[in-house]
Amino acid sequence: MVETAAESAQHERPPAPVSKGTFRAVRPDIVGPEEPQPPFPIILTGAVQKGFGRGGKDLGCPTANLPDESLPVMSSVTQTGVYYGYARVAADKVGDPSHTLSAEDAVVHPMVMSLGWNPFYKNERLTAEIHIMHEFESDFYGHEMKAIVLGYIRPELDYVSRDALVEDIETDKRVALNSLARLGYEKYRDHELFQT
Numbered sequence: 001m002v003e004t005a006a007e008s009a010q011h012e013r014p015p016a017p018v019s020k021g022t023f024r025a026v027r028p029d030i031v032g033p034e035e036p037q038p039p040f041p042i043i044l045t046g047a048v049q050k051g052f053g054r055g056g057k058d059l060g061c062p063t064a065n066l067p068d069e070s071l072p073v074m075s076s077v078t079q080t081g082v083y084y085g086y087a088r089v090a091a092d093k094v095g096d097p098s099h100t101l102s103a104e105d106a107v108v109h110p111m112v113m114s115l116g117w118n119p120f121y122k123n124e125r126l127t128a129e130i131h132i133m134h135e136f137e138s139d140f141y142g143h144e145m146k147a148i149v150l151g152y153i154r155p156e157l158d159y160v161s162r163d164a165l166v167e168d169i170e171t172d173k174r175v176a177l178n179s180l181a182r183l184g185y186e187k188y189r190d191h192e193l194f195q196t
């Protein structure tokens, strides 16, 4: 049986295969069955943490990191890799009433999530980073984020260039949007998790 991310985190950072041009050329446009199958949906919540900030600066893809306490829910049942689903950031920031998101920022948006060691950046820790597919008007560090993970896109890979990683992330976003556009997935936008 393949190790979950939590099991592999017990020992050394596992080696990740290098992404090849041939892999990027043949990636499918849509992934997963017509509706989520176990272990999905997986619900994750937590206050948004600051990462290293390279997602936004280097990759044109800002990510919201979940706190370590949120990780076991996901990493104990799945492997490292890229996932898709929906996320919502709370309008209000706990302990800071002056910082409120616009109504448009605070609704449910599609997301892609990277669960792993970011081998390209040689991180020493397992992280869960969510890229919400929406142009936010302001940052939302410290705001509560709720996410529903609905499916798996691909394994985590290492890269010989930044451009190759950016190309795969752009494909991940397209694949996520196509995959979420099915009835069995779209309905999770209205999940009770997002109602409160």
Ligand SMILES: Cc1cc2nc3c(=O)[nH]c(=O)nc-3n(C[C@H](O)[C@H](O)[C@H](O)COP(=O)(O)O)c2cc1C
Pocket: 050, 051, 052, 053, 054, 055, 056, 061, 063, 082, 112, 113, 114, 117, 118, 119, 120, 121, 129, 130, 131, 155, 156, 157, 158, 159, 169, 172, 173
């Ligand atoms: C959809 C998506 C897929 C990603 N896939 C990989 C990957 O396969 N390999 C990798 O090393 N990093 C991958 N990353 C992670 C980026 O390396 C990460 O976002 C970057 O380290 C920025 O983190 P930082 O903001 O904490 O600096 C992915 C990120 C996203 C959003």
